[in-house]
């Protein structure tokens with residue numbers, strides 16, 4: 001429950017809506033509880049009318065009847081109007097808070113780092129901001145509204161009943177403790193069962209989501225039937241759980257109605273005895289019966305409201321877990337906006353261990369990148385090349401050692417300025433479901449001309465392909481750019497990195513899916529585009545590194561060889577072997 005306290009700051013922010021809403025609830029119920037009194041009067045009038053047969057009375061009773069029913073209608077209308085205002089204030093308040101909370105979570109997601117995203121599944125992150133927030137809103141809207149309503153209505157009805165007939169009130173309320181206990185127990189069972197239903201439902205959506213994302217894999221392995229069978233099995237369990245829940249629900253409402261019925265019978269019986277003694281009018285019995293029935297719905301909804309609150313508490317707890325995470329990379333937003341890079345970037349005995357897997361991906365790396373140099377990085381898969389790029393981009397901070405830029409520690413620089421200074425083409429490129437133009441422009445904050453976009457696209461070797469698409473630069477890419485080939489996606493990612501004319505460019509294996517000729521073309525234009533810029537090219541292929549001034553060879557997280565092409569060849573080590581092997585392959589392909 002305490003997790004919901006987090007929302008109090010929002011309730012304070014919208015306190016006027018809440019206070020006004022409460023006043024409207026009181027108004028609406030004040031009119032509501034006047035109605036049974038009118039029914040009592042009407043019945044008493046009829047009683048009198050039947051008792052003394054006076055010809056004069058006929059027109060009187062008609063007038064009286066019209067007056068009472070007019071009043072009754074008026075009260076209903078007033079009650080309805082205030083109910084409308086209640087919803088307009090409290091439910092709308094819940095929508096405002098939902099909006100604020102979603103923004104707060106989203107901002108937090110933007111602050112959090114690479115490590116956080118490696119640890120948490122996308123589906124989970126999505127659920128926080130959609131389903132969990134929805135559950136919290138149910139508490140803020142209907143949850144709060146019905147709770148206030150119950151208290152207000154119950155107090156008013158109790159006051160009305162006590163002031164009319166204290167003894168009868170006692171009889172009427174006898175079944176109440178039993179009802180409360182019943183509601184408590186049954187709603188616990190219902191909650192447990194509905195949790196099961198919900199868990200099963202998220203399992204189902206995970207299966208569906210994965211199948212859709214991996215539909216090509218599913219189809220190419222002819223796994224449609226087994227995937228369907230799995231879905232059917234889980235769907236069947238979902239059905240069973242839901243039916244089980246429906247059974248409990250079906251039992252709940254009739255029981256409440258039974259208890260209310262008992263209460264009504266008690267009222268009529270005890271009231272009847274009192275009426276026989278002449279202590280009360282028959283109208284009063286009817287009035288009490290109406291009071292009892294007025295309480296039916298608010299009481300029956302107690303279980304529902306508790307479950308709303310419990311679910312909201314669980315959801316808010318999960319949301320809080322995320323909101324409390326501090327980004328593990330300090331962005332130094334107060335540091336200087338300008339980056340000074342005139343000499344070199346140094347890696348001083350840098351090591352990195354991934355927290356989640358415990359893998360030490362980099363071990364005591366020690367080297368420097370001079371300004372204006374092109375550095376090639378080569379090594380087997382898993383040797384730590386991408387990890388090195390993450391460190392230089394500062395997507396991660398080293399576990400040991402440090403990185404300096406012109407003798408100033410990288411982790412003391414302004415992070416946004418540093419990233420804006422760099423161009424990075426990640427190994428796992430990602431394209432948005434948007435036009436090609438916007439995908440390229442994503443790389444820059446500045447306004448750039450269309451000519452510049454085309455120029456960059458030409459340098460990345462993608463312009464001609466784009467011009468062949470039906471809508472050229474306005475062509476929309478499907479989810480994850482599904483209508484582009486692997487090589488086209490890579491080149492589009494390169495264009496995105498080039499558009500901001502970065503001072504440092506990091507290319508992580510982004511030429512693996514293009515043929516040798518295109519590779520040569522792209523490398524040349526990058527070289528001419530970024531003449532004096534610092535470039536880091538990570539690759540498996542030696543051919544990609546032909547323009548590198550220096551090459552480092554990685555193996556199992558260590559820097560094992562270092563030098564230019566000739567120096568490395570003369571070492572006759574890993575680089576030499578790789579060169580020979582790749583040369584052989586090229587020859588075979590010719």
Ligand SMILES: Nc1ncnc2c1ncn2[C@@H]1O[C@H](COP(=O)(O)OP(=O)(O)OP(=O)(O)O)[C@@H](O)[C@H]1O
Pocket residue numbers: 118354356357358359360361379380381382383384385386387388427509
């Ligand atoms: N996010 C991560 N969490 C845990 N371990 C990781 C993570 N990323 C990489 N690793 C591990 O770190 C090691 C180095 O990975 P890295 O991606 O840097 O290799 P790489 O040289 O870029 O390989 P490739 O050539 O296949 O891209 C690997 O053993 C890998 O399993």
Ligand SMILES: [Mg+2]
Pocket residue numbers: 385386387427508509
């Ligand atoms: Mg890699």
